[in-house]
Amino acid sequence: MEKKLVTPHKQKINSDQIFKIGATIAGTFVLAIIVLMVYQLISESYPIWEEEGLSFVVGTDWNAVEGRESFGALPYILGTLTTAALAMAIGVPLSIGIAMFVSDAPPKIGAPLGFLVELLAAVPSVIYGLWGLYVFREYFIDYIEKPLHSAFGDNVWFFSGTPFGLDIFTASIILAIMIIPTVSAVSREVMKAVPQQQKEAAYMLGATKWEMFKLAIFPYSKTGLIGASILGLGRAVGETMAVTMLIGNATGASAIPSSLFKPSQTMSSIIANEFVEASPAGLHLPALIGTGLILLGIAICINIVAHILVTRMLKVKEGAINN
Amino acid sequence: MSINKRQQYRTLFKQNVERRLFVDKIVRLIVISCVVTAIIPLGSILVEVFKNGIAAISIEFLTEVPGSIGSGDGGIGPAIQGTLIVIGMASIIGVPIGVLSGIFLSEFGDNKLAKSVRFFNDVFMEFPSILLGIFAFLVIVLVLGHFSVWAGAFALALIMFPIVARTTEESLKMVPVTYREAGMALGLRHWVVTIRIVIAAAKNGMVTGVLLSVARIGGETAPLIMTILGSSLFFNNFDTPMDALPLRIWRLSLLPYDSAQLQGWGAALVLILIILAINIGVRTLVLNKNDTYRFGKMIKEKIGGTK
Numbered sequence: 001m002e003k004k005l006v007t008p009h010k011q012k013i014n015s016d017q018i019f020k021i022g023a024t025i026a027g028t029f030v031l032a033i034i035v036l037m038v039y040q041l042i043s044e045s046y047p048i049w050e051e052e053g054l055s056f057v058v059g060t061d062w063n064a065v066e067g068r069e070s071f072g073a074l075p076y077i078l079g080t081l082t083t084a085a086l087a088m089a090i091g092v093p094l095s096i097g098i099a100m101f102v103s104d105a106p107p108k109i110g111a112p113l114g115f116l117v118e119l120l121a122a123v124p125s126v127i128y129g130l131w132g133l134y135v136f137r138e139y140f141i142d143y144i145e146k147p148l149h150s151a152f153g154d155n156v157w158f159f160s161g162t163p164f165g166l167d168i169f170t171a172s173i174i175l176a177i178m179i180i181p182t183v184s185a186v187s188r189e190v191m192k193a194v195p196q197q198q199k200e201a202a203y204m205l206g207a208t209k210w211e212m213f214k215l216a217i218f219p220y221s222k223t224g225l226i227g228a229s230i231l232g233l234g235r236a237v238g239e240t241m242a243v244t245m246l247i248g249n250a251t252g253a254s255a256i257p258s259s260l261f262k263p264s265q266t267m268s269s270i271i272a273n274e275f276v277e278a279s280p281a282g283l284h285l286p287a288l289i290g291t292g293l294i295l296l297g298i299a300i301c302i303n304i305v306a307h308i309l310v311t312r313m314l315k316v317k318e319g320a321i322n323n
Numbered sequence: 324m325s326i327n328k329r330q331q332y333r334t335l336f337k338q339n340v341e342r343r344l345f346v347d348k349i350v351r352l353i354v355i356s357c358v359v360t361a362i363i364p365l366g367s368i369l370v371e372v373f374k375n376g377i378a379a380i381s382i383e384f385l386t387e388v389p390g391s392i393g394s395g396d397g398g399i400g401p402a403i404q405g406t407l408i409v410i411g412m413a414s415i416i417g418v419p420i421g422v423l424s425g426i427f428l429s430e431f432g433d434n435k436l437a438k439s440v441r442f443f444n445d446v447f448m449e450f451p452s453i454l455l456g457i458f459a460f461l462v463i464v465l466v467l468g469h470f471s472v473w474a475g476a477f478a479l480a481l482i483m484f485p486i487v488a489r490t491t492e493e494s495l496k497m498v499p500v501t502y503r504e505a506g507m508a509l510g511l512r513h514w515v516v517t518i519r520i521v522i523a524a525a526k527n528g529m530v531t532g533v534l535l536s537v538a539r540i541g542g543e544t545a546p547l548i549m550t551i552l553g554s555s556l557f558f559n560n561f562d563t564p565m566d567a568l569p570l571r572i573w574r575l576s577l578l579p580y581d582s583a584q585l586q587g588w589g590a591a592l593v594l595i596l597i598i599l600a601i602n603i604g605v606r607t608l609v610l611n612k613n614d615t616y617r618f619g620k621m622i623k624e625k626i627g628g629t630k
Contacts, residue, residue, distance in 0.1 A: 015512055015514060016512050016513045016514055018514075019512075019513065019514035019517070020431060020513075022423060023423050023424070023426045023427035023430065023431060024427055024431065024436075025423075026419075026420050026423030026424040026426075026427055027423070027424045027427030027428060027431075027436075027437065027440045027488075028436070028440060029420055029424060029484070030424065030440060030443055030444050030447050030484075030485060030488075031439070031440060031443055033447070033458075033481065034443060034447060036458075036462075037454070037455075037458045040458060040461045040462060041454075041457070041458070041461075044461055093357070094357045094360055094361060095357075095361075096357075097353060097354045097356075097357025097358070098354075098357050098358050098361055100354050101354045101355065101357065101358050102358075113358065115606065116362060116365060117358075117361055117362070117365075119365060119599070119602065119603075120361070120364070120365045122538060122539075122542075122598055122599060122602045123365070123368060123542070123595065123598075124541070124542025124543070124544070124569055124594060124595070124598065125542065125543075125544060125545075126542065126544045126569045126572045126573050126576075126591075126594075127368065127372065127542070127572070127591050127594065127595055128368070129573070129576065130372075130572060130576055130587055130588070130591050131364075131367070131368045131371055131372070133576055134371075134375075134584060134588075135367065135371050136364075136367075177361075177364045180361050184361070208343055208344060208346070208347035209347055209350075209351070210346060210347045210350040210351075211343065211347070213350075231449070234449050235449065237451070238449070238450065238451025238452070238453070238454075239451075240451065240452070240453045240544070240545035241544045241545055241569075241573060244573075245573070245576055268451055268453050268545070271453055271457065272453060272545055272548055275457070275460075275548060275549045276548060276549055276552065280465065288457075289457060289461075292453070292454055292457045295451055295453075295454065296450070296451075296454050299449070299450055299451050299454070300446065300450075303445075303446045303449045303450075304446055306449075307442065307445050307446060
C-alpha cells in the first residue's frame with residue numbers, strides 16, 4: 001500500500017499582504033471619495049452649466065418658478081466672500097492676541113485658558129445660530145447697529161439700510177467668533193514652534209515682551225500665522241447653519257452685499273435653505289449643486305494653500321529642534 | 324559740557340525706556356482684552372443655554388413626540404433617539420475605515436501615496452460639511468429615491484473618518500519602534516504586531532479620537548438637512564426620514580412662536596450637554612496624562628469647529 005508521507009505543500013495565504021492591501025484601500029478611500037465627489041457635483045450640475053453657461057457665475061437672477069427659471073450665483077458668491085472677509089478682519093487679530101497670551105502665559109493660566117477657548121470650537125454651529133438669533137442679536141441691534149446707523153447711516157454707504165439684526169454684519173460677527181478657536185489654536189502652535197534661542201536673543205538685547213514678539217516671534221512664524229488665518233477663512237467660507245439663521249436669507253439681486261445692514265445670502269446658506277424644496281426635474285436642483293461646486297472649488301483652494309503654509313512652518317520647527 | 328551731554332543722554336534714554344515700557348503695557352492690555360472678548364461669547368452661550376433650556380426640560384419633553392406646531396406640547400424624544408441612532412450608524416461605517424486608514428498612514432506611511440493621502444485627508448477634514456450632505460444626497464437619496472437614515476449616517480461617516488484616521492495615526496506613531504521590533508523578534512506577523520501590540524498600546528489615544536469625532540458629528544446640522552430630512556415620529560426603519568437634535572433646533576428656530584423658542588433652547592441644552600460632556604470628559608480624563616500630551620495638542624488643534 002502506498003501512503004503519502006508528505007502532505008502536499010499548501011501555499012499559505014500571506015496574511016500580511018492582505019493586511020497591507022486592506023489598509024492601503026482604506027487609506028486611499030479618501031482620495032476616491034474626493035474624486036467621486038467632484039465628479040458627482042460636476043455631472044449633476046451639468047444642466048445648469050449647459051443652460052446658463054458663464055452667466056451662472058456672473059448672473060444675479062434667482063428664479064425657480066417653472067418656465068421662467070433663471071439662475072445666477074454671483075450674489076451668493078459675493079455674500080460668502082464678504083462675510084468671510086469681515087469675519088477674518090474681526091476674528092484674526094483677536095485670535096492672534098489670544099495666541100500671544102496663551103503661548104506666553106505660564107502654563108497654569110495658559111492651559112485652562114486655551115482649553116476654554118477650544119471649548120468654543122466644540123459648541124455646535126446650530127447653537128451659535130440659536131444664541132445669535134435670540135440673545136446676541138437683541139444686544140447687537142440696540143448697542144451697536146443703531147448707534148452706528150444713526151451716526152454714519154446717511155453718509156457712509158456701508159452703514160446704510162435698516163438695522164434689523166438679520167444681516168451681513170451680525171452673520172460676520174458670529175462667524176468671527178466661530179473661527180477664533182481654529183485660528184488661535186493653530187497660531188499658538190506656530191508661535192510655540194519658534195526656537196527658544198530666538199526669544200532669548202531678543203530678550204538679551206533688552207527687548208520688552210512686545211518687542212520680543214516683534215523681533216523674534218512674528219518674523220519667524222509669519223508663514224504659519226498666515227496659514228492659520230487662511231485655515232480660519234476656509235472654515236468661515238464653509239460655515240452653514242449659524243450663517244443661515246442670521247444672514248436674513250435674501251435671494252436674487254437683492255442679496256448682493258451692498259451694506260452691512262442688509263440681508264444677504266451665502267452659497268452654503270442658499271443650499272441649506274432651498275435644497276430640500278428643489279425638484280430634481282427642473283433646473284433648481286442643478287443650480288444649487290452648481291453653487292455647491294463653486295463652493296467646493298473655493299474651499300479646496302483655500303485649504304490646500306493653508307495646509308501647505310502651516311505644514312511648511314511646522315517642518316521648519318522640527319528641523320530647528322533636530323539641529 | 325560733558326556733564327550736560329550726559330544729563331541729556333540720560334533723559335533721552337529714560338524717555339525712550341518709558342515709551343517702550345508704555346507701548347509694552349498697552350499691548351499687554353490689548354492682548355488681555357482679546358482673551359476676555361473671546362471668553363464672553365462662550366460664557367454667554369453656556370449661561371443662556373442653561374438658563375433658558377432648563378425651563379423646558381421635563382420627562383415629557385425628553386421622551387414624547389413633538390406636538391402640533393406652535394402648541395408648545397410634546398417633546399424632542401424622536402430627535403434624541405435619532406441623533407443617537409445616526410451617530411451610532413455613522414460610527415459603524417466611519418470608525419473601521421478611519422482606523423484602517425490611520426494604520427495605513429502610520430505603519431505603511433513612508434511613501435508618496437501615503438503622503439498625498441495624509442495631505443488630502445487634512446484638506447478633506449476642512450471641507451464644508453454641507454457639501455458632504457449634497458454628496459450623500461446624490462449617491463444615496465437620489466439612487467434609492469427617498470430620504471433615509473443611511474444617507475445621513477453616510478454623510479456623517481465621511482466627516483468622521485478623516486478625524487479618526489489622523490488621530491489614530493498620531494497615537495500609533497507615539498508607540499516606540501522598539502515595541503514593534505520586539506514583536507517582530509518573536510516571529511509575529513506584521514498585522515499581529517500591529518493589532519496585538521501597537522494598537523493595544525495606543526488604545527487610549529484612539530478612543531479619544533473616536534469620542535471627539537463623535538462629539539463633532541453630534542452637532543452637525545447641514546449634512547442632515549438633505550439626508551435624513553427630519554420627522555416627528557420615532558424611528559421606524561432605516562429607509563425612512565428621521566429626526567436629529569441639531570435639525571430639530573434649526574426647524575424650531577424657524578417658527579415664530581415663543582413656545583418653539585423655548586423648546587429650541589431645551590433641545591440645545593440636551594445637545595450641548597452631550598457634546599460638552601464628551602469633550603470635557605475626554606480632555607480631562609485622558610489627555611492630561613503625560614504620554615498623550617503631544618497627541619492632545621494635536622487633537623485640540625485638528626478637531627473642533629462644526630459647520
